[in-house]
Amino acid sequence: MSETFTKSMARNIFYGGSLFFFLLFLALTFDTESALPDRDNRQAITEKVALGKKVWEEHDCIGCHTLLGEGAYFAPELGNVYKRFGNSTEAIVGFIKSRPENGIPGRRSMPQFNLSDEELEAVAEFLKYASEINTNNWPPNIQG
């Protein structure tokens, strides 16, 4: 780099630039927070949904599945599974409940988690809530 561009100029760009863009990021975050109530389906967050999120987390579902496209890529997207399963929480409950204890020979299989009825309903309600978040039309189709 040329001699006219000095180290202190570089340093000032670093401190000034980082500070400016961090503040801009905070401003955008603030704006996002105020826009979220219309988009994030928060009115649907009941105690049951909150319990469902905890069940989701405590069985590390994200370790195989994606949820709104984030997670692992080993098993299907679940952000829209409620819709894919015909807008049915019972179908979700039925699927989770019926996983064979020892898997399916040669194939990927979801573990049998032996969830209680309350937990099953809660996690299904959580997935229903997730499917109604405004995701700017993602995923592109029902297959996720």
Next chain:
Amino acid sequence: MKYQSQAVAKPYFIAAIGLFVGQILFGLIMGLQYVWGDFLFPEIPFNVARMVHTNLLIVWILFGFMGAAYYLIPEETENELWSPKLALLMFWIFLVAGALTILGYLLVPYAKLAELTMNDLLPTMGREFLEQPTITKIGIVIVALAFLLNIGMTLLKGRKTVVSLVMVIGLTGLAVFFLFSFFNPDNLVKDKFYWWWVVHLWVEGVWELILGSILAFVLIKTTGVDREVIEKWLYIIIAMTLITGIIGTGHHYYWIGTPEYWQWWGSIFSAMEPIPFFMMTIFAFNMVNKRRRNHPNQAAVLWALGTAVMAFLGAGVWGFLHTLAPVNYYTHGTQITAAHGHMAFYGAYAMIVLTMISYSMPLMNGRKAANSNKSQVVEMWAFWLMTVSMVFITLFLTGAGILQTWMQRYTDTPLNFMAAQEKIAVFYWMREIAGVVFLIGLTLYIVSFFVGRNDPEAVIEEKAAA
């Protein structure tokens, strides 16, 4: 080695390499599960293998960063580490906590682990990369604080160079942004939004400062180029990193319930994120070309140049590939993401830690500058085997991702997830083979520490420098 206390880096590096081996073994298990669905089922389900794979990665990179700091900071600040004892104590605490956590993943069902560690009190578990029990997270914070205290006190009483300052800013940022891992609201959108404050602001933010400072340090040492020149480059690289990378967080805010405008902010700024990586490549090659001496540790120079190239390819090019919102609409959460993640993490963070180990280990083992020729030849073989196989892992996953995107997303007649997965199985097989080659490379890497130990140090004939 100029200061006795720099030697505390050694156990950190040894632990890092050990955990790296574990990471790769579990990677191979997962790779196999992709094509042999019930492999080790139900004993080690995929999600458990994945937690072990990714958590070991994070932990070994953190060991590497801490080791690098314990080596680099005394030398840069020109005084002994504030407290080598504290550094050793924290080493054992971190290692035991890490090992217990990994054993917890493997030995009890995750829900049981959550119960045993009282996740109810402050639920933070079960989110990607942040699966650690809350108590482990608190342990990480304590280790990080003790570490920062140690490094900070060393810096305060010594010479303040740009390299050490940038490293400390990066490490402080690492600790600060980790605190967001304790924020886990019921609102999924908010949970995801702030989860990225840990994950993105780490790997596409403050970690790059640590990467830059280690690279600058090794280049100063191995090329003999004037510090002023290198520090100016370092400043401008990390300036571009944060100028593009902070708002670049927006490329994660396209489809998770956040407003549409993030598609603009995220696309524009993250499209510029390759710039600092490209500058880093130019920088590394420039400095080596302008070298004032030929350092006998040619393996370390190779790792440094390799880091610059692979970080640019993995983080820069493969990141750009799917960062624009209209592209990401189709590729989000597919094997394209996995491809990018593999090469970016290896190229930027695994390789920079290996660069630092390559430079400093011979010195900590009592060599004047470098290992024997024989040892370096084996190490360079390991470099090429690991690096080339990682390129192939990335290419195969990219192939898988393109087909997956095509069949499952970019079509009027989308296949369901598993149907698409079965059609791309051949790519997963090839990825697994490339993974085995990677393991061979890693094995050779470890072998390189044990060969030619009694041989004389490698020397460079000075005619080459003329």
